[in-house]
Amino acid sequence: MPRRADCEKLLKQKAGVIWLTGLSGSGKSTLANALSAGLLELGFVTCILDGDAIRNTVNIDLGFSMGDRTENIRRTAEIAKILTGSGLIVITSFLSPTHAIREMAKHIIGEDDFMEVFINCPLEICRKRDVKGLYLRSEKGTLPDFTGVDSLYESPADPFIVVDSACLNIAESTRLLLDSVLPRITYKPQTCNEAL
Numbered sequence: 001m002p003r004r005a006d007c008e009k010l011l012k013q014k015a016g017v018i019w020l021t022g023l024s025g026s027g028k029s030t031l032a033n034a035l036s037a038g039l040l041e042l043g044f045v046t047c048i049l050d051g052d053a054i055r056n057t058v059n060i061d062l063g064f065s066m067g068d069r070t071e072n073i074r075r076t077a078e079i080a081k082i083l084t085g086s087g088l089i090v091i092t093s094f095l096s097p098t099h100a101i102r103e104m105a106k107h108i109i110g111e112d113d114f115m116e117v118f119i120n121c122p123l124e125i126c127r128k129r130d131v132k133g134l135y136l137r138s139e140k141g142t143l144p145d146f147t148g149v150d151s152l153y154e155s156p157a158d159p160f161i162v163v164d165s166a167c168l169n170i171a172e173s174t175r176l177l178l179d180s181v182l183p184r185i186t187y188k189p190q191t192c193n194e195a196l
Contacts, residue, residue, distance in 0.1 A: 002086075004085050004086070005190075006087075007085075007086050007087025007088075008087045008187060009187070009189070010087065011044075011045050011087045011088075011187075013044050013045065013089060013185055013186070013187050014184065014185045014186060014187055014188070015083075015084040015086075015087045015088055015089060015090075015113065015185075016084060016089055016090070016113045016114075016115060016181075016185055017080045017084060017089075017090045017091075017092060017109050017113050017114055017115065018089065018090070018091045018115045018117060018177075018181055019092050019094070019096070019102070019105060019106075019109075019114060019115060019116050020032055020092060020093045020094070020119055021094060021095065021096045021097075021116065021117070021118055021119065021156065021159075022095070022118060022119030022120065022121060022165075023095070023126045023147065023153055024126060024132070025121065025126030025129040025130055025131065025132075025134075025135070026119040026120070026121035026126055026165055027119055027163075027165040027170075027173070028051075028093040028094070028095075028119050029050055029051075029052070029093045030170060031093075031119060031163065031165070031170070031173055031174065031177065032048050032091045032092070033048065034173070034174040034177075035091055035174055035177045035181075036048050036091055038177075038178050039089065039178070039181075039185075042178075042182075044089055044185060045087075045088055045089065046088065046089045046090070046091055047083050047088045047089070047090050047091070048090075048091050048092075048093065049076055049079060049080060049090060049091070049092045049093070049094075050092075050093045051093055051095065054072070054075075054076055054079075054094075055072065058075060058079070059071075059075055065145075069097070069101065070100075070104070072094075073094060073101045073102075073104065074104060074105075076092060076094065076105070077104070077108035077109050078108060080092060080105075080109055081108055081110070084109070084113055089185050095147050095153070097147045097151065097152060097153045097154065098152065098153075098154050099154050099156070102116060102156065115160040115161075115180075115181060115184060116156055116159045116160050117159060117160060117161050117162075118155060118156045118161070118162045118163070119163050119165050120155070120162050120163065120164050120165065120166070121164070121165045121166045122166055125166045134146060138150070160180070161176070161177070161180045163176055163177060
């Protein structure tokens with residue numbers, strides 16, 4: 001397997017994981033796709049790991065108990081780590097509702113590669129958006145332990161960046177994300193002195 005440094009040199013980018021967290025309806029998936037498109041335009045190679053896609057494929061065997069939620073994030077973090085080893089910039093879109101779960105992901109991926117992004121949006125606005133009808137199902141009692149309603153969501157204490165998706169539109173949010181992550185993923189060739 002090629003060394004990560006060789007892959008980064010070939011791709012001219014610094015690999016890393018941009019971990020988007022927030023309530024359902026906050027705009028995580030939309031912003032993950034917009035960020036990926038924005039980075040592609042600038043010549044970066046990304047990979048999106050979306051919560052729904054992972055749940056319907058790799059983690060189809062998992063439910064929504066806290067143990068299964070933890071395993072969902074553990075597996076995803078391991079996949080993200082493998083992808084960064086190939087020089088890719090990984091954008092994840094997961095509720096990852098607790099500090100402990102996100103800390104586990106950061107530990108697996110590595111602190112230097114982990115950029116936690118809190119997509120902040122009030123519960124009332126997420127309820128109004130409810131694109132997937134999940135809040136409605138929760139209110140009807142057909143979706144128990146739904147995060148943010150009857151299951152806890154712990155907002156990040158010290159995220160890499162906060163995007164207030166209730167105040168900023170998609171273009172503004174994407175610009176904020178790009179401006180924040182570009183310094184971390186821009187490739188800096190190693191000089192002769194640094195190599196010694």
